[in-house]
Amino acid sequence: MGVDEVFKALADPTRRDLLDALFAEDGQTLTALEERVPMTRFGVMKHLRILEEAGLIVTRKRGREKLHYLNPVPIRLIHDRWVSKYAAPWASALVELKSHLEDTP
Amino acid sequence: MGVDEVFKALADPTRRDLLDALFAEDGQTLTALEERVPMTRFGVMKHLRILEEAGLIVTRKRGREKLHYLNPVPIRLIHDRWVSKYAAPWASALVELKSHLEDTP
């Protein structure tokens, strides 16, 4: 559940798509998620495993199927401890640099 | 400046360390940053290039040296468009799952 695992898990677009899919409908099964992504079942399994090890999803078994649930806690953590630190203060202090960047292509 | 580049840039611990170093003291030069990280100059250069392409830092040349400045805009963007979506709402709706996760090792 470390910071590094969460960031690495979020670094892949497929994994973010899977989170979005679970955000749209929580508690989906593996084969259901497989249809949402251009990939075989095995690829999806690997991604889900990485997401689970990062703590971003939580699973529960019901019979022969495995249900996947979003877990907002780790993303909330990196938000509080990391992102807000950069996003919140002195955002205006460097806005000049931003506009300067936008002017020069 | 896409979302994917920003997430990928943030996925590496060395790169986050570099951002922290610039957070502590903005406008540092390459050789100054080199001393803060267990790596040769070339490794640092690659990381800085990735951070710059992601838009997370902005550079300015002064004579023979290159100054590196933090740019909070992209991180603010992923915060607003992505992280807050997951971190803000129904964080309490799944807290039961979190505590359940903490109970079962």
Place this chain on the structure above:
DNA sequence: TTGACACGTGACCAAATGGTCACCTATCGT
């Protein structure tokens, strides 16, 4: 002007990553 200094480029390498497949176990419905 000459040497030391700050940075850049391209080739190169080892390791991690993303993805597939053959095969296997467990559970459901009938």
Place this chain on the structure above:
DNA sequence: ACGATAGGTGACCATTTGGTCACGTGTCAA
């Protein structure tokens, strides 16, 4: 009991990634 269904494992492969190095360019200072 049986086939179909849902998921799991390990090996395997191509590509990307993180890092170093030899060498080259521009700039400062004496």
